[in-house]
Structures are given as structure tokens and as C-alpha cells.
Amino acid sequence: MSTPIIWILLPFLAAGLSLFLLRYRDMLKWGGVSFSLVLVFSALILPVNETVKFLFWEVKLSEQLLIFGRRFILSGADRPIVILLFSLWLFWLLIMDPKLVPTQFIPLSLAGICLILTAYSVEPIFYGALFFAFLALIYVVLLSPPGKEPTPGVLRFLIFQILGMLFILFAAWLASWIDLNSGNQVMLARSLLILALGFSFLLSIFPFISWISMVSERNHPFLLGFIFNTYFLGVFLFGTRFILEGGWIGQDLNIQVALQIAGVIMLSFGGLMAIFSKHLGRLMGAVIIAEIGRSLLAISLFQAGFPIYFGMVILQSISLGLWSISLTLLKQGIHDLDFQSAVGAARLWPVITSGLLMGYFAMAGVPLLGGFPIYWALGSGLSFYPLWINSVFVLSTLGLVFGGLRLLAVLTKNAGEESILILGEPFYRYLILGLNVLLVLIGFLPQLIFSVTRTISDMLLGS
Amino acid sequence: MSDFLQTLLVGLLFICGSGILIVPSRRLMTGLLALQYVGVFLLVSISWPVEIAVVKLVAGWMAAAVLFLTYQNLPGSNTVDRIDVNLPGTFFKGFAALLIGISVYSLGPTAMRWFLGATHQQVLGGVWLLGLGLLQLLLIRDSLRIIIGLLTVISGFEILYATLEASVLMTGLLAILNIGFAFLGSYLLMASNLEESS
Numbered sequence: 009m010s011t012p013i014i015w016i017l018l019p020f021l022a023a024g025l026s027l028f029l030l031r032y033r034d035m036l037k038w039g040g041v042s043f044s045l046v047l048v049f050s051a052l053i054l055p056v057n058e059t060v061k062f063l064f065w066e067v068k069l070s071e072q073l074l075i076f077g078r079r080f081i082l083s084g085a086d087r088p089i090v091i092l093l094f095s096l097w098l099f100w101l102l103i104m105d106p107k108l109v110p111t112q113f114i115p116l117s118l119a120g121i122c123l124i125l126t127a128y129s130v131e132p133i134f135y136g137a138l139f140f141a142f143l144a145l146i147y148v149v150l151l152s153p154p155g156k157e158p159t160p161g162v163l164r165f166l167i168f169q170i171l172g173m174l175f176i177l178f179a180a181w182l183a184s185w186i187d188l189n190s191g192n193q194v195m196l197a198r199s200l201l202i203l204a205l206g207f208s209f210l211l212s213i214f215p216f217i218s219w220i221s222m223v224s225e226r227n228h229p230f231l232l233g234f235i236f237n238t239y240f241l242g243v244f245l246f247g248t249r250f251i252l253e254g255g256w257i258g259q260d261l262n263i264q265v266a267l268q269i270a271g272v273i274m275l276s277f278g279g280l281m282a283i284f285s286k287h288l289g290r291l292m293g294a295v296i297i298a299e300i301g302r303s304l305l306a307i308s309l310f311q312a313g314f315p316i317y318f319g320m321v322i323l324q325s326i327s328l329g330l331w332s333i334s335l336t337l338l339k340q341g342i343h344d345l346d347f348q349s350a351v352g353a354a355r356l357w358p359v360i361t362s363g364l365l366m367g368y369f370a371m372a373g374v375p376l377l378g379g380f381p382i383y384w385a386l387g388s389g390l391s392f393y394p395l396w397i398n399s400v401f402v403l404s405t406l407g408l409v410f411g412g413l414r415l416l417a418v419l420t421k422n423a424g425e426e427s428i429l430i431l432g433e434p435f436y437r438y439l440i441l442g443l444n445v446l447l448v449l450i451g452f453l454p455q456l457i458f459s460v461t462r463t464i465s466d467m468l469l470g471s
Numbered sequence: 472m473s474d475f476l477q478t479l480l481v482g483l484l485f486i487c488g489s490g491i492l493i494v495p496s497r498r499l500m501t502g503l504l505a506l507q508y509v510g511v512f513l514l515v516s517i518s519w520p521v522e523i524a525v526v527k528l529v530a531g532w533m534a535a536a537v538l539f540l541t542y543q544n545l546p547g548s549n550t551v552d553r554i555d556v557n558l559p560g561t562f563f564k565g566f567a568a569l570l571i572g573i574s575v576y577s578l579g580p581t582a583m584r585w586f587l588g589a590t591h592q593q594v595l596g597g598v599w600l601l602g603l604g605l606l607q608l609l610l611i612r613d614s615l616r617i618i619i620g621l622l623t624v625i626s627g628f629e630i631l632y633a634t635l636e637a638s639v640l641m642t643g644l645l646a647i648l649n650i651g652f653a654f655l656g657s658y659l660l661m662a663s664n665l666e667e668s669s
Contacts, residue, residue: 154665
């Protein structure tokens with residue numbers, strides 16, 4: 009028995025089997041919740057590479073699985089990643105309303121989590137790019153539920169991810185060539201350029217950004233929230249491991265400047281888009297683009313930035329979950345997600361719109377909410393770097409806040425309508441209220457988040 | 472394999488890649504895709520043992536078969552086999568394919584410096600397929616054609632990558648990816664006709 013079998017193959021098998029149970033929505037949801045709890049606890053308590061006595065047998069849980077000469081390794085140091093990914097799945101299952109979200113979300117999201125873990129665990133690491141191609145296939149199916157035509161944004165997402173995979177595989181081959189001809193600066197520059205292009209496709213860095221706003225406008229907000237949350241986390245984990253294990257840092261390269269330039273471009277693009285967006289979906293796209301930029305900036309701080317990055321992941325998951333479930337519920341009461349249709353929604357559905365506003369403002373970085381201390385820490389880390397990075401960081405945050413204020417104005421405007429339509433079940437309205445409180449609590453007690461994220465990054469960097 | 476035969480194969484690949492871009496009939500397009508995989512298999516077999524290279528052919532043909540069977544069984548498929556029949560558009564696509572062909576041919580010697588273990592024909596065939604596949608992805612919005620464009624791009628990549636690495640796992644994963652694309656294409660074609668789940 010090995011950890012990849014328990015945390016990758018078994019869940020993948022479970023995802024495949026549950027495709028046959030799509031009719032039983034509630035059973036699938038609560039079965040998924042129980043299974044994710046089992047997975048999280050197994051990652052917490054199972055000893056790796058140690059022999060333990062189980063009933064009459066002595067069992068040793070190995071950390072690696074060998075397939076066709078390639079290794080899949082999930083060591084004890086990778087536990088935080090396993091726990092984080094399965095906890096995310098648990099969170100999204102808990103907030104999912106089976107009546108409003110396509111049921112195939114449950115098996116496909118689990119398969120997606122397994123593929124992220126596979127991409128993270130494979131050695132040599134560049135094989136991970138191939139698993140991201142499989143992940144893209146699964147997420148395309150998830151974003152094109154039965155009865156709906158695939159949207160152009162989804163197809164563009166697929167194209168970009170496949171091109172990214174090809175560039176990364178090719179760059180990895182060129183990198184192995186550099187080992188043989190160390191000091192060959194031309195080859196190094198070529199491989200870096202191709203690698204940067206590959207990751208730009210995967211992370212949707214400008215100019216490969218268009219699919220985010222396209223899918224945000226046309227696709228299911230809950231599915232998108234999950235995909236944005238897990239896909240970019242997966243790519244960041246893979247990219248970090250790729251850079252650390254591939255020896256790219258030891259080549260006298262200044263990756264930091266490249267990361268910061270890309271981060272600043274994304275953040276400013278997100279900020280600008282938030283100012284001009286007149287669509288709730290596109291506003292979500294804007295904040296996601298800004299989050300990619302902030303994540304790049306956090307990772308550019310290397311050791312000091314990893315706790316901040318993981319703090320952002322936790323905050324993003326809660327805020328995005330809150331935003332997505334609120335938007336999914338709100339969609340039942342308005343024609344489309346244009347600002348025009350959402351005028352006065354806060355007067356009709358105050359709890360649901362409070363979820364939208366709190367989720368958005370937390371990710372924008374408004375003081376007293378969960379995002380503020382995390383972005384403050386990021387800004388403090390960036391203060392040692394050039395002024396233009398800090399200026400763009402502040403201005404883009406202001407852009408995001410401005411977008412939120414416009415949303416607030418639209419939602420609270422008196423449209424002269426009275427409605428008796430009650431949206432969503434009470435459980436989901438209480439859930440929204442609970443998540444609102446949680447975001448405020450994180451804002452007041454950020455040390456709780458930072459102590460967890462410091463442990464995560466210490467374990468990962470120590471490995 | 473003789474140089475002459477390799478050159479013929481590369482010509483076949485260019486014709487298939489351009490044909491896929493131009494022909495309006497879905498059935499003909501899939502036929503050309505299946506033929507394209509014969510060329511891919513033969514070019515890959517220059518670098519790899521035939522018994523491993525044949526995986527490309529089998530996976531490619533399976534992908535083509537899945538796509539063909541899907542629109543064969545789609546409601547109204549006998550009447551709506553042709554998509555976007557438009558003479559100026561077809562002429563433009565043909566002209567663009569020709570430009571790709573000429574530019575790749577002229578850049579061939581430069582590309583050879585990147586793939587030291589490859590023959591001239593392998594580089595030319597691989598880069599042609601990459602270029603024509605990318606052209607398809609740039610010009611067309613139809614989901615089926617996008618899937619076939621991606622299959623073409625990956626075929627080109629597979630020819631080039633076979634000259635660099637011969638890993639069984641990589642071969643297997645790329646084969647599964649090809650078949651996965653075909654199933655995805657088939658799902659996307661049928662998705663709008665399926666019963667809504669929520």
C-alpha cells in the first residue's frame with residue numbers, strides 16, 4: 009500500500025463509480041462529504057514510511073508508487089497539500105446546493121482534485137503538464153453540463169491549457185539539454201522563454217487572459233468558482249515544484265523580476281476590469297485575474313511569500329465559495345447577471361446579496377474583512393521592491409474596491425419593486441450568514457490563518 | 472525508410488492537415504484525420520521501434536472512429552454533415568495553409584537546430600502539423616473542428632517529441648489524451664441534446 013494509491017487512485021476510482029449514481033443527488037453530496045472527511049483525516053493521521061500494527065497485520069504505508077519507471081511520490085512533507093486539496097473539496101461540497109448545481113460536479117471535481125495531486129506528485133515533475141491537460145478535459149466537461157452548448161470561453165480555455173502543456177514539455181526537454189551543455193546561455197534563454205510561455209498559458213497571464221472573462225460571463229458561477237479556486241492553486245503548486253526541483257533557480261536567473269512583472273500586469277488588468285465591469289460574472293473574472301497577479305507577487309517573495317500565498321488560498325476559497333453560492337442563488341431571481349438586472353436586489357434578498365458583497369470586498373482587500381491583513385502582509389513584503397510595483401499594487405486594490413462600491417450602489421438602488429419570491433433553502437441562507445461572520449473573524453484574528461499557513465510552507469520548503 | 476518515402480509522407484501530412492482545414496464535410500474531415508495518423512505513425516517509427524510507434528496509429532484511429540460514430544448517430548446528421556460552406560472563406564483558409572507551408576519550409580533549416588536527432592522530413596512534418604493545427608484553432612469556433620485542430624497540433628508535437636524522448640509512460644499518456652479528446656469532442660457534440668441535469 010502506498011500514499012498515491014490511497015490519495016490518488018482510490019478517490020479517482022470513487023469518482024468514476026459515482027458517475028453511475030448521478031440520479032441520487034443528496035446521497036452523492038453527503039456521501040462525498042463523508043468520503044472527503046475520511047480522506048482529510050487519513051492525511052492527518054496515517055503514518056507514512058513507518059510500520060504500524062493494524063489488527064493482526066503489520067502494515068507499511070510507502071510514499072511512492074512506480075508506474076512504467078516513473079515515480080509518484082506523496083511523502084509526509086506533502087501532507088499539507090493533500091489536506092488542503094481535500095479540505096477544499098469538502099468545503100465546496102458543503103456549500104453546494106444539489107438542486108442548483110449539476111450533479112456531475114461531485115465526481116468530476118473529485119477527479120480534478122486527484123489529477124492536481126497526480127501532477128504535483130509525479131517525478132520527473134514535467135510529466136505533470138500532461139496531467140493538467142487531462143484536468144482541462146475534465147473541467148471542460150464540468151463547464152458544459154448536459155443540455156447546454158459549450159461556450160466559446162470554455163473552448164478557448166481548453167486550447168490554452170493544451171498549448172501550455174506542449175510548451176512546458178518542450179521546455180523541460182530543452183532544460184535537460186542544458187545539463188549536458190552547462191553554460192550554454194542561448195539554450196538557457198530559449199528554454200526559459202518557452203517555459204514562461206507554457207506557464208503563461210496555464211496561468212492565463214496576459215495576453216492569454218481572455219477566456220476568464222468569457223467563461224465568467226456565460227458559465228455557471230458555482231462551477232466557475234470551484235474551477236478558478238482549484239485550477240490556479242494546482243498550477244501554482246505544480247509551477248513552484250517545477251521551479252524548485254528543476255533547478256531553474258540555481259541557473260543565475262532572476263525569476264523574481266519576471267514573476268513581479270507578470271503579477272503587476274495581471275493585478276492592474278484585474279483592477280481596471282473591476283472598474284469598468286457591468287456584469288456580476290465579469291466582476292468575478294476581474295477579481296480572479298487580480299488574485300492571479302497577487303499570487304504571483306506573493307510567490308516572487310519566495311520563502312517570505314509562501315505563508316502569504318497559502319493565506320490567500322484559504323481566504324480565496326472562502327470568499328469565492330461565498331460569492332459563488334450567493335450568485336447561484338441570486339441567479340434564480342434575476343433574468344441575467346447584468347448590473348441592470350441586479351438593480352435593487354439587496355432590498356429584495358438582503359442575505360444573499362450580503363454574501364456577494366462580503367465575498368467580493370474580502371477579496372478586494374477592504375479593511376476589517378479577511379483579505380485585508382493578508383494583502384497588508386503582501387504589501388509589506390513588497391515594500392522592499394521598486395516603487396512602481398507598490399504603486400500598481402495599491403492602485404489596483406483601489407480599482408477593485410471601486411468596482412465593489414459600484415456593485416453596492418447597484419444592489420442597493422431603489423428599483424421600486426417588491427418581491428415575495430424567497431430564494432434558496434434556509435440552510436444556504438444561514439450558510440451565507442455564517443461565511444460572512446467567518447470573513448469578519450479572519451479580519452480580526454489573522455494570526456490564526458498565518459499560524460496554519462506558516463506550518464504549511466515550513467513543511468513544504470523543508471521537504 | 473528511404474528519403475523519398477519520407478518526403479512523400481510529409482506531403483501526405485500537409486495535404487491531410489490542409490484538407491482538414493478546408494473540407495466542409497465532417498465525414499471527409501474525419502477520414503483525413505485517420506489518414507493523417509498513418510503519416511504520423513510512419514514518421515514516428517523512424518525514431519521508435521514499430522511496436523511502440525503503432526500506439527500512435529491505434530490511438531489516432533480510435534479517436535477518429537469515436538468522432539465519426541458520434542456524428543453518424545447525431546439526430547439529423549445525414550442532412551447537416553456540411554458546416555460553414557463558404558467559398559471566399561475556404562479560399563482564405565487554403566491560402567493561409569499555403570502560407571504556413573511555405574514559411575515552415577523556409578524555416579526548416581533553423582528548426583533542425585532545435586531537434587538534433589530528427590530527420591529533415593520529421594521536423595517538416597511535425598512543424599507543418601503544428602502550424603496547420605494552430606491555424607485551425609485560430610480561425611474556427613466550431614467545437615468539433617477545435618477538437619480536431621487540437622488533435623492535429625498534438626500529432627505534430629508527437630512527431631517532434633518522439634525524436635527527443637521515448638518513454639513508455641509518456642507514449643501511453645499521450646495516447647490516452649488523444650482518445651480523451653475524441654470522447655470530449657463527442658460529448659460536446661451531444662451535450663446540447665442531452666437531458667439537463669439541473
